[in-house]
Amino acid sequence: MNLIILEAGDFVEPGRVQLRGRRLQHIREVHRVAAGDTLRVGLLDGEIGNGRVIAHSEDGIELAVTLDRTAPAPLPLTLILALPRPKMLKRTIQHVTALGVKKLYLVNAYRVEKSYWQTPWLEAHRLREQCLLGLEQAVDTAMPIIELRKRFKPFVEDELPAIAAGSQRLVAHPVTETPCPVDIDRSTTLAVGPEGGFIPYEVEKLQQQGFEAVHLGPRILRVETAIPVLLSRLFPGR
CATH class of the missing domain: 2.40.240.20 (Hypothetical PUA domain-like; domain 1)
Incomplete structure (x- = not known):
């Protein structure tokens, strides 16, 4: 602490x-x-x-x-994250909070098992506990806002355009030719899939909303590893 x-x-x-x-x-x-x-x-x-x-x-x-x-400045980032498996969820919430993420949407995806949505770790007070641990670690005080969205297609089509308005839009996807950009200087909306990544249909739906698919190289990383690597490339030193 x-x-x-x-x-x-x-x-x-x-x-x-x-x-x-x-x-x-x-x-x-x-x-x-x-x-x-x-x-x-x-x-x-x-x-x-x-x-x-x-x-x-x-x-x-x-x-x-x-x-x-004053507390550290938040990252100019909205993170769209496919719901991790429960045992990884706690660590992921702590990590993204410590890294300065203040807007987080936990969303469904094809490779997210239905049982994940039943975990008690999605209860508001438990999410808050993990956020507090992340704030204590990072010497920060600004509580993130976490939203849950159980239906992928309606979220992407109906809500995401307004959420991502005016921002650079990226989706982490290992099967693409474009590397993740480094040290960007504008607000960003970043979508990260589950273990195994978003399926092609989901990537296409995101691309229809202006998201560019980017990769981190030839290695396939776990979500809890990929997120810190992505944020360190996008916003080094922040």
């Missing part, structure tokens, strides 16, 4: 918070703080700063908080 995320309900008065639960346990067991020590904190969807320990007991910890720095 590189950042202690604070929420509005933690404040007992302006500039003073009380923490319990998972954050208290982490502060106690990992940071091992004493009165007077300082921690890096950030208000969810707000600024980042420091929290000075003013009281510490078995029941909770109190911090005097100063928030004076």
Whole structure:
């Protein structure tokens, strides 16, 4: 936990918070703080700063908080991601959050098994938990927006044109001749398929909406590997 995320309900008065639960346990067991020590904190969807320990007991910890720095800038990216299998979903949400993605659509695809949509990890509070872990890792405070879309064709035809309006449109596809561009300087909508990729019909539907198919080379990568590689090429150093 590189950042202690604070929420509005933690404040007992302006500039003073009380923490319990998972954050208290982490502060106690990992940071091992004493009165007077300082921690890096950030208000969810707000600024980042420091929290000075003013009281510490078995029941909770109190911090005097100063928030004076803005969070890192988000990536100018909307990510369209075929729903990963459940055991990969948690890591993927953490990774994309840590990398600065703020708009994520989890969509259906031919190679997405129907059972994936039944996982409890798609419940809103569980997705939120994974996003918080990603924010803590990256020292960020801006919570991503995650939308679920269970029907591919209606989403691509009816919603995607407005979602991708004004952006560069790319679909990661291993069977194409165009390499993924590097260091682009405009907002982007990126579609990434499931394990095995989008089927040709799905790629064609995306291309009908102005998406260009691009590849990362001859190697076939897992989704959890491909996404960091794609983002590092598109937005190096951000």
